[in-house]
Amino acid sequence: MTWLLGAALGLGLVLTASPWLWPRSARTSEPRLRPKMLDRLTQAGLDDVPPLALALVSLLVGALAAGLALAFAPVVAVAGAAFAAGATGPLLAVRWRARRRRSAQAAVWPDVVDHLVSAVRSGLALPDAVAQLEHTGPDVTRSAFAAYAADHRATGSFGYALDRLKARLADPVADRIIETLRMAREVGGTEMTTVLRELAAYLRIDLATRGELEARQTWIVSAARLGVVAPWIVLLLLSTRPEAAQAYTSSGGFALVAGGAAVTWIAYRVMLRIGALPTEARWFA
Numbered sequence: 001m002t003w004l005l006g007a008a009l010g011l012g013l014v015l016t017a018s019p020w021l022w023p024r025s026a027r028t029s030e031p032r033l034r035p036k037m038l039d040r041l042t043q044a045g046l047d048d049v050p051p052l053a054l055a056l057v058s059l060l061v062g063a064l065a066a067g068l069a070l071a072f073a074p075v076v077a078v079a080g081a082a083f084a085a086g087a088t089g090p091l092l093a094v095r096w097r098a099r100r101r102r103s104a105q106a107a108v109w110p111d112v113v114d115h116l117v118s119a120v121r122s123g124l125a126l127p128d129a130v131a132q133l134e135h136t137g138p139d140v141t142r143s144a145f146a147a148y149a150a151d152h153r154a155t156g157s158f159g160y161a162l163d164r165l166k167a168r169l170a171d172p173v174a175d176r177i178i179e180t181l182r183m184a185r186e187v188g189g190t191e192m193t194t195v196l197r198e199l200a201a202y203l204r205i206d207l208a209t210r211g212e213l214e215a216r217q218t219w220i221v222s223a224a225r226l227g228v229v230a231p232w233i234v235l236l237l238l239s240t241r242p243e244a245a246q247a248y249t250s251s252g253g254f255a256l257v258a259g260g261a262a263v264t265w266i267a268y269r270v271m272l273r274i275g276a277l278p279t280e281a282r283w284f285a
Contacts, residue, residue, distance in 0.1 A: 042170040043098035054090060062087030073239030075248045077257035081232065084261065101140075102171065106207060108138035109173045113200040116177075117193050126185050127158045130165075144168045158185055173203065224271045228264055235260075 037051045065086025066079040115136050119129035131149040134142055147168060152161040159182065166178050176199065184192040235257070238244045247253050 039170045040094060040098050042168065043102050044094045045097065045101055046094065047168070054094065058087045058090045061089050065089075069236070073236055073245060075239045075245050075253075075257075077248055077254045078236060078239050081257060081261050085232075104140050105169070105171055106173065106203075106210075108140055109171075109177070110200040110203045110207070111138055112141060113177060113196050113203070116181075117196050117200075120193055120196075126181055127152055127161070130162075130181065141169070158182075221272075224268065228268050231260070231264070 037054075038047075041047055041049055041051070041054070062083040063086075066083035069075075069079045069082035112133060115133055116129055119132050119136075120126070124132065130145065131152060133145040134149050137145055144165060148161050148165040151164050152158065155161065162178050162182055166175055177196075180192065180195060180199070235248075239248055248257060
């Protein structure tokens with residue numbers, strides 16, 4: 001009887017502590033990471049590329065960079081640093097492409113809102129006003145609105161077509177515009193055009209402010225990137241000398257390279273964090 005009570009007590013303690021153990025990581029960590037990567041791929045125009053394929057490409061590029069570094073300078077520490085740099089290369093490329101495309105979209109959202117206001121004021125229904133952007137909207141967003149028009153013609157559901165459009169754009173400004181249209185469609189109201197005009201004015205002011213700040217920060221970021229890359233180029237050149245390669249192959253040399261890589265990565269990330277402008281989160285994703 002004693003062991004039965006002890007087993008019941010132990011089972012109760014495990015069940016009590018279960019929300020803070022493995023179920024927490026299984027239910028919380030993955031949904032936070034996966035949608036972020038999917039949004040990044042969608043913003044980069046690579047929505048057909050699965051995250052696993054991107055991971056495999058990163059590993060292949062890292063292995064290729066490590067092999068080239070070993071062929072050029074036979075130092076294991078330098079090859080490890082080359083592998084890390086090569087593996088992060090595709091991720092940085094996707095991030096850079098997503099940032100460029102998002103900046104291009106941010107510049108045209110006020111025009112998109114103006115087109116919507118003009119279409120609604122001319123008497124078009126909301127689904128037709130959004131579908132009209134396939135022809136009258138900016139070139140950057142025409143493909144997404146063409147897909148919306150096809151979804152709406154195929155299903156006849158305005159809400160479903162808006163959900164697909166929001167997933168294709170993966171942009172916080174687009175989320176706000178789409179949810180405004182959805183609310184106007186479902187509950188009605190006469191202030192939608194006023195809200196859209198105010199949103200367009202706010203977007204233009206925010207775009208001008210960000211453009212000025214980014215122009216002032218460009219030379220700082222460029223200097224920081226040069227400061228990150230230059231020491232590793234010097235290290236790679238030094239590693240071609242036999243005496244330097246022998247020194248860096250030792251345990252002390254490996255620790256020096258590993259410590260330098262850690263300090264470089266931390267300093268670069270801190271610089272980007274300090275100089276980064278706040279980005280709007282997707283509230284309605």
